[in-house]
Amino acid sequence: MSIVDRFKSRIQGIKSVVFTTHVIPDADGIGSEIALCMALRKLGIKAVCVNDEPLPQRYRYMDPDQVIFGVDEFEAQVFGEIDLWVVVDTNTVDRVCPALHQLIKKTNNVLFVDHHPAPHVKDLHSHCIDTTAAATGQLAGEIIQGLGLTFDAKLALPLYTAIIIDTSSFRYPSVTAKTHHLVGDLLATGIAPGVAYNGIYGAKKIEHMHLLGTILSTTMCTPSGEIAWIHLSKNLIKRFDSDVEDTHAFINHLLILDNIKVACMFRDDGDSIKVSFRSNGAWDVGLLARKFGGGGHSHSAATVIVKNENENVDLLIRQTVDKMTEYLSEIKC
Ligand SMILES: [Mn+2]
Structure with a gap:
């Protein structure tokens, strides 16, 4: 089963999803969860992201719809029943904010979307792990396209940022033609590379x-x-x-x-x-x-x-x- 089919099967019949990523989240984890969260919203699924802390100021340009909450701001009882947890850019709950462990345990349904080697994941075939992806953002982009959705600028900017950060601006051998094809589709939405680049590497204090x-x-x-x-x-x-x-x-x-x-x-x-x-x-x-x-x-x-x-x-x-x-x-x- 392809990774996209696996994702589709895991969200089949699901009404609500909460995304999270590893503690001290980086732009790959953040960009991937924002884009996947907004994609699922387009499919009519209730979705939100909860991280160990609120989104730092410098990343806010990626999240115009404010889909990310810090764990202290998230009110689980207001959100209601959680059908699925999607953990991005890591493949162990150990690296997720401890304050979320109880909620994750309660749902007892976790899907990892990741590109790190996963020697400890026992049921690999039920997760979306592609160690050849240059960034989780690349994988997230492929999944979103596989769901039949078309990128718009709001989806493209966080994904483009995720790929830039994890490839240190396209310099690693993990960058392939596939990466650049996807990036081509992202840029075709009209996003400006400089916005992502400066969001990450610019806007620094003296x-x-x-x-x-x-x-x-x-x-x-x-x-x-x-x-x-x-x-x-x-x-x-x-x-x-x-x-x-x-x-x-x-x-x-x-x-x-x-x-x-x-x-x-x-x-x-x-x-x-x-x-x-x-x-x-x-x-x-x-x-x-x-x-x-x-x-x-x-x-x-x-x-x-x-x-x-x-x-x-x-x-x-x-x-x-x-x-x-x-x-x-x-x-x-
Ligand atoms: Mn990553």
């Missing part, structure tokens, strides 16, 4: 620029130049009055280095360090992240390293880079 400059000026790399990394701390983000979620794209700047194979960003969150990996396509950072207990795509992956109190973070980073060099030589052979 402090953001100063933080980026500070971080990039401390970029380190291995002698071969194949691994480069930056180190971001929560204190620094606070000092520059910036937002953690808004620092995700910092790592992409490293991918323009000559010889680069893997870019890393170490974000010190206090009791743990989030390590993000990006690859220009030569090496599979999904495999690398799994070696460190994390996961993700071949071009974009992450893990979390638990940090002890008073731990020397610079030393920890050095040790991690050494381990990476070791792992990568194994992966290469």
Whole structure:
């Protein structure tokens, strides 16, 4: 059964759907849930999105109909019976806002729409998971077309944004002709690429620029130049009055280095360090992240390293880079 047919069969006879995505939602999760939610509304299904927090100001351009609610604003009793939960851009309820777990359990009917590897999903055949999709937004767009709906600008802008963010503006090997064909259909609605691009990468405060400059000026790399990394701390983000979620794209700047194979960003969150990996396509950072207990795509992956109190973070980073060099030589052979 195709993914579109699977989606159709899962919404068959369904009257009400609530969408959600992973905690600290990114533009792929947000764009995908908005577009799918509005598509189901067009089909006469009652639909809404509920996230761990209200939609940040900078993403509001994607949601003119205000279909997204923060969990604290959502009144389940007013919405009424929920027939189906659709979880986008992740394939485990563990990554969904804990405050929603009880409601999800009560409905006992979950559909994942995702493009991440899903080793823990037992009934894969009943979900819409396509690990070859460049973004969940691409998958969501294909599903919407498969439902027989035509894109309009309101559907197209969140999907286009989702695809831009997850491909870091079409630079990863996950981008295929299929991605661009879909993007062609999205742009044909008349949306302006600049609106999506500036929505995500523009509209920054001067402090953001100063933080980026500070971080990039401390970029380190291995002698071969194949691994480069930056180190971001929560204190620094606070000092520059910036937002953690808004620092995700910092790592992409490293991918323009000559010889680069893997870019890393170490974000010190206090009791743990989030390590993000990006690859220009030569090496599979999904495999690398799994070696460190994390996961993700071949071009974009992450893990979390638990940090002890008073731990020397610079030393920890050095040790991690050494381990990476070791792992990568194994992966290469
Ligand atoms: Mn995604």
